[in-house]
Amino acid sequence: MPSDAFNEEKATQACTFFLAQAPGGRMGYIKALKLLYFFERETLKQTGFPVLQDELFIMKHGPVLSNTMDLMTEQPMPGEASIWRDHIQTDGYDLVLKKNADLDLLSETDLSILNELWAKFGHLGRWKVVEAADNLPENIVIKKGRLPLSIKDIFPHFGFSSERAAEQEAEIISNRR
Numbered sequence: 001m002p003s004d005a006f007n008e009e010k011a012t013q014a015c016t017f018f019l020a021q022a023p024g025g026r027m028g029y030i031k032a033l034k035l036l037y038f039f040e041r042e043t044l045k046q047t048g049f050p051v052l053q054d055e056l057f058i059m060k061h062g063p064v065l066s067n068t069m070d071l072m073t074e075q076p077m078p079g080e081a082s083i084w085r086d087h088i089q090t091d092g093y094d095l096v097l098k099k100n101a102d103l104d105l106l107s108e109t110d111l112s113i114l115n116e117l118w119a120k121f122g123h124l125g126r127w128k129v130v131e132a133a134d135n136l137p138e139n140i141v142i143k144k145g146r147l148p149l150s151i152k153d154i155f156p157h158f159g160f161s162s163e164r165a166a167e168q169e170a171e172i173i174s175n176r177r
Contacts, residue, residue, distance in 0.1 A: 005053040005176040006067040009105055012084045014039055014052070015068075016101040017114050019088065021122055025097030029072040030061065031126035032095050034133045035117055037063050041136075042113045044151065045158045048168055051110055053176065056149035058140050062133035063149055 018035050019025050036052070041063075043051040054065035071084045072095060089096045103111065121129050133139065137157045138149060151172060155165035 006055070007051070007053050007105075008067070008071070009083050009101075010110075011036065011052050011054070011065075011068050011071070012087050013101045013103050013106055014110070014114060015084075015095070016087050016097060016099075017103060017106075017111075018118060018122070019095060019097035020100055021118050022097075026091075026094050028093055028126035029090060029095045030093070031121075031124075031129045033064055033069055033072060034062070034129045035121060036068055037065055037133060038117050038121070039110075039113060040065060041154065042117065043110065044154060046109060046113065049172060049175070050151065051106075056151070056154075057146040058138075058142060058149050059146045060142060060144060061130050062139050063136060064146075 014036055015032055018032055019027055037056075040050050040052050040054060040056075043049065052065060052068065054067050057064050057066050071082070071088075072090055076082055076085055083101075087097070087099055087101045089098050106114070121132065124132075134141075138154050140147060150169065152162075152165040152169040155168055156162060160168065
């Protein structure tokens with residue numbers, strides 16, 4: 001079950017943005033997951049706040065957005081409504097665009113970041129994108145399981161002091177309530 005702060009509609013809009021650019025509206029879900037992590041990370045860098053409000057973890061193949069990954073890999077409960085599943089279908093290890101979502105919840109900054117990320121990573125295969133995520137400074141190599149990744153552990157890589165990173169994380173948590 002997604003956390004209360006997680007914004008499934010914005011995650012859907014961002015993912016359909018990427019899928020609409022992909023050949024045939026199809027992309028490996030691990031590539032999409034990493035692109036969405038890069039999106040969350042870059043909005044943190046540029047604005048100081050996460051756009052998707054997802055829970056962050058480190059897993060075998062690098063940092064992930066937990067609730068977004070669940071949408072990609074888990075079957076919904078019968079009768080469960082999901083904006084994600086109205087627009088995106090999982091087919092094996094791929095995501096397939098069913099229909100475009102309006103991008104009305106995404107700001108101009110968000111759209112600019114999405115365009116920049118697609119220009120940088122869109123042409124790469126899924127494992128090259130995974131490799132790029134694996135090389136992020138906040139990543140820790142693990143063989144199995146998952147470790148929580150705190151926002152305050154990412155901010156110092158943007159030049160924040162440890163104290164400022166903790167303050168910014170506290171503000172983010174406060175805004176979720």
